[in-house]
Amino acid sequence: MNMAKDPVCGMNVDEKTAKYKSEHMGKTYYFCSQACKTTFDKNPMKYMGTGRQSGHSGHSGHHGCGC
Numbered sequence: 001m002n003m004a005k006d007p008v009c010g011m012n013v014d015e016k017t018a019k020y021k022s023e024h025m026g027k028t029y030y031f032c033s034q035a036c037k038t039t040f041d042k043n044p045m046k047y048m049g050t051g052r053q054s055g056h057s058g059h060s061g062h063h064g065c066g067c
Contacts, residue, residue, distance in 0.1 A: 004029075007047035008036040024048065 002015040013030040020031035024044045031037040040047050 006030065006032045006036050008039045 003012045004015050004018070005011070006013050007029055009032060011032045013032050015030055018030040020034055020037040022029050022031070022037055022041055022044070025048070029040060031040065
């Protein structure tokens with residue numbers, strides 16, 4: 001099982017079954033929810049190369065994450 005880290009909230013996401021993903025600068029990013037994908041797509045440079053230091057702290061401001 002290949003796991004990727006959602007760059008917005010830090011949750012582990014299975015690359016093979018992830019419904020939400022974005023390409024940016026030649027790299028694929030995987031997300032746990034549409035809300036995290038939308039947040040990333042608005043400002044990808046903010047999240048590139050970061051694995052979010054503290055778990056789900058990024059979830060405090062959006063709805064419908066589902067994780």
